[in-house]
Amino acid sequence: MNIDFANLTKAFEEHREEFEKVTLDVMHSARYILGKETEEFEQNLSTFTGNNYALGCSSGTDALLLAMMAMGLRSGDEVITSPFTFIATAETIACLGAKPVFVDIDEETYNIDASKIERAITKNTKAIMPVSLYGQMSDMDEINAIAEKYGLAVIEDAAQSFGATYKGKRSCNVSTFGCTSFFPAKPLGCFGDGGAIFASNEEDYEKIKAMRVHGQVERYTHHYIGMGGRLDNLQAAVLNVKLKTYENDISRRQAVANWYTEKLSEKIIRPIVKPDRTSVWAQYTVRVKDRGRVQQKLLEVGIPTAVHYPIPMHLQKCFAYLGYKIGDFPISELCAQEVMSLPMNPYLEESEIEYITTNLNIIL
Incomplete structure (x- = not known):
């Protein structure tokens, strides 16, 4: 049996006629x-x-940039975020000349540990950027309370969590700004690059609306320094089709995640979703020892895997100038050595999950 990791082909075939019409x-x-x-x-x-x-x-990525541009982030400012994430999170902070300040993660959810944020705040801190990793949101109440106490913005990096909920509220509607991605392999993906940014007030909304068109408020009249950050209509048309059935896709992802959790051996560290929130399961990520051997054994029987992410941000060469070293964020470093994402998409059948879990249980 050969398993498709994301099954983008089936995602297209399911709505082929509509996609062809709208494009x-x-x-x-x-x-x-x-x-x-x-x-x-x-x-x-x-x-x-x-x-x-x-x-x-x-x-x-451009959604994150637009959020920080709208709040006026500049050289010398600091943004607190997670070292266990895709590079775009910290990269966008650095692109604006600001300093990423890392805080270690919670070992159960892989999201930033809210209890460690306050001690990282300085007079230069301007924002907190929690990452909703693997499809589950961070402890947003705690993070928002810290931000309010110190007068900071909160930018949710929701690239993997669009559609998830926290205490009944959707991702991208719980902070100063919400930023998400519609990269093809995301839970809601388009046929190229695309994203969205969500503001919490009309003033920021109007500012970002101009900034994504080079700061233009009317033709050739520019009130801000902006960028070319527009979504094209082909991608919007595709996403309009997919969004109509997205709730069902989330339910199917949940079913796949439940099968994994039920069938995997207790020797494997499985993902935990806190009871006050839901995940859209951008990834189903387990932790294993001797990961390279396990991945190779699975590949030999037609089961692909991925590692999200093998090197924490503080140990990436491009961030060496920040002065972090091995041991600074031990939980992130440990998880980076052990995490392994299993195939996850709405089209996986229970028999395929049985095949994956049986093989993985035997290997371990």
Whole structure:
């Protein structure tokens, strides 16, 4: 048996006729940037998340940049975030000349440990950027309370959690800014690059709306330094189709996650979702010893795996200038050595999960 890790082909085939119609509509109309489809998608995003201030943009990375540009982040400022994440989280902070300040993670959820944030705050701290890793949101109440105490912004890096909930509220509607990605392999993915940014007030919304078009408030009138960060209509059209059945996709991902949890040996450290929130299962990530051997054995029987992420940010060469060293964030370092993501998509069948878990249980 050969298992497909993300099964993007099936994701296309499931709605092939609709995808072909809406993309052809865009091409026939020659409306490629910021047109009807994008406006419709932004309204759909607002309806889905409950946040009235939703804007499509060119990628999840650009969403993070736009959020920090809108709050005026500049050289010498600091942003507290997790070292256990994809590079875009810290990279965007550094791109604006600010300093990423890392705080270790909670070993159960892999998200930033809120109890350690306050001690990392300095007079230069301007924001906290929690990462909703693997599909589950961070301890947002605690993080928001710290931010309010010190007058900081909170930017949720929700690239992996669009559709997840925290105490009944959707990801991207629980902080100053929410930023997500629609990269093809995300739980809600388009056919290229795409993202969205969510604000918590009209002033920031209008500012970001201008900033994603080079700071333009009307044609050739620029009030801000911005960027070319627009979502194109082809991607918006695709996402409008997929968003209609996204709740069902989340339910199917949950079923796959439940099968994994039920069938995997207790020798394997399985993911934990806290009872006051839900996950969209961007990844189903376990922890194993001797990971390289386990991955090779699984590959030999047609089971692909991935590692999200093998090197924490504080140990990446590009961040050597920050002065961190091995041992500074021991939980992140331990998890980076042990995490292994198993195939996860809404189209996996129970028989496939049985095959994956049986083989993994035997190997271990």
